[in-house]
Amino acid sequence: MRLFYNIRTLYTPLGRTALRGGKMREIAEIDNAAILVGDDGRIVNIGPFVEEELHLAAFKTEEQLPIETIDCRGLVALPGFVDSHTHCVFAGERSKEFTMRAEGRSYQEIARMGGGIRESVRQVREASSEEIFQHSKRFVERALALGTTLMEIKSGYGLSTEDERKLLQAASQIAEETAMEVVTTYLGAHAVPNGISQSEYVREVCTNQLPALHSMAEFCDVFMDEGYFTKEETIEICTAAKKLGMKIRLHADELAETNGAQTAVELGAFSADHLLKVSDAGIVALAKSEHTVATLLPMTALSLRTPYAPARKLIDGGCAVAIATDCNPGSSMSENMQFVFTLAVIGMQMSPEEALTAATLNGAAALDRAETHGSLERNKVADFVLYDIPRLEYLPYHIAMSDVVSVIKHGEVVAGERLS
Ligand code: NIG
Ligand code: FE
Numbered sequence: 001m002r003l004f005y006n007i008r009t010l011y012t013p014l015g016r017t018a019l020r021g022g023k024m025r026e027i028a029e030i031d032n033a034a035i036l037v038g039d040d041g042r043i044v045n046i047g048p049f050v051e052e053e054l055h056l057a058a059f060k061t062e063e064q065l066p067i068e069t070i071d072c073r074g075l076v077a078l079p080g081f082v083d084s085h086t087h088c089v090f091a092g093e094r095s096k097e098f099t100m101r102a103e104g105r106s107y108q109e110i111a112r113m114g115g116g117i118r119e120s121v122r123q124v125r126e127a128s129s130e131e132i133f134q135h136s137k138r139f140v141e142r143a144l145a146l147g148t149t150l151m152e153i154k155s156g157y158g159l160s161t162e163d164e165r166k167l168l169q170a171a172s173q174i175a176e177e178t179a180m181e182v183v184t185t186y187l188g189a190h191a192v193p194n195g196i197s198q199s200e201y202v203r204e205v206c207t208n209q210l211p212a213l214h215s216m217a218e219f220c221d222v223f224m225d226e227g228y229f230t231k232e233e234t235i236e237i238c239t240a241a242k243k244l245g246m247k248i249r250l251h252a253d254e255l256a257e258t259n260g261a262q263t264a265v266e267l268g269a270f271s272a273d274h275l276l277k278v279s280d281a282g283i284v285a286l287a288k289s290e291h292t293v294a295t296l297l298p299m300t301a302l303s304l305r306t307p308y309a310p311a312r313k314l315i316d317g318g319c320a321v322a323i324a325t326d327c328n329p330g331s332s333m334s335e336n337m338q339f340v341f342t343l344a345v346i347g348m349q350m351s352p353e354e355a356l357t358a359a360t361l362n363g364a365a366a367l368d369r370a371e372t373h374g375s376l377e378r379n380k381v382a383d384f385v386l387y388d389i390p391r392l393e394y395l396p397y398h399i400a401m402s403d404v405v406s407v408i409k410h411g412e413v414v415a416g417e418r419l420s
Pocket of ligand 2: 085087251326
């Protein structure tokens with residue numbers, strides 16, 4: 001049993017499902033807080049630091065267990081970030097494309113010239129799973145040091161059974177060998193590889209890749225967009241994935257409006273991601289959906305030099321919005337959730353409270369983890385981050401800098417300063 005006490009202020013959303021619309025602003029704020037963590041890494045009690053009360057709650061269930069006390073030195077605590085959209089297993093890099101975009105070429109033009117996803121596919125096909133793991137581990141460890149404690153990782157740069165397997169293997173090795181908790185997604189339908197037609201590749205995904213790889217990934221994702229996969233192809237692939245017991249998430253309405261949001265809702269997807277071009281009808285569909293989170297990736301918009309997703313319209317329209325990095329070698333080369341938080345506030349006019357919910361509880365809901373992750377409350381995992389900041393607003397305000405002091409995962413310090 002461990003008691004983290006002397007937390008200047010603890011900020012957290014509350015709930016076991018995504019928060020929608022106006023509810024996204026409702027953040028609990030506890031001054032002089034303490035968190036009591038059980039030996040299983042779950043929160044036993046949390047609240048203002050009244051020593052007897054927190055101790056008593058512990059003693060109700062256990063015989064006089066010794067409690068290790070940890071002084072949080074007046075730092076601010078927030079739930080660990082949930083980065084619910086990353087492509088962070090890959091090989092090599094594509095910095096030349098970044099410069100070409102700065103010179104005015106578009107993402108689609110570069111893809112047509114043979115760059116884009118296919119360039120990463122070439123690099124991945126030349127690498128071993130171990131090399132991919134070593135390369136990707138560095139991004140994951142830096143993400144952890146910047147406050148991310150749960151991360152989704154997609155495949156999608158292999159585009160063949162064996163190469164997609166290497167990526168999913170690297171992702172599961174990351175889960176085993178780093179402190180990051182990982183949720184895996186299979187994204188075989190990220191692009192059509194060279195030497196095969198679009199329709200043949202869709203068939204190959206449904207009849208070969210999905211049956212071979214479904215047990216390595218919890219979710220199936222499809223890049224449904226102009227020039228990538230159509231609505232019909234997306235439905236075909238996701239139906240096959242669902243039959244194998246997989247859950248769905250979609251890349252939707254990123255480059256063009258193709259009814260991506262509505263399709264995600266129809267498929268019962270846990271999230272519809274990007275939404276740079278989402279239509280008003282798409283926003284209505286998301287607002288009415290049972291559990292489809294609108295996941296916004298503002299670093300991608302920044303990097304592609306396109307307007308941000310309409311976060312205000314989505315939130316004011318009653319949707320549940322999450323934010324994530326989209327960490328990938330092409331359109332969003334960063335693993336920094338703090339910077340995404342800043343972009344949500346500056347670029348998408350989200351309030352710091354909305355951005356906090358989007359970066360934690362709603363991200364957890366997008367990964368079907370809201371029961372256990374994404375907020376600091378009893379019985380949830382004790383994943384939190386201590387910052388040397390005076391208040392929540394300071395986090396997005398201190399642009400592109402990190403004030404993280406310690407990152408705590410399941411009640412243990414896994415990055416930053418050891419506390420005592
Ligand atoms: O989320 N949109 C599709 N996939 C990635 C980009 C992948 C790449 O360019 O390598 C994205 O932006
Ligand atoms: Fe993506």
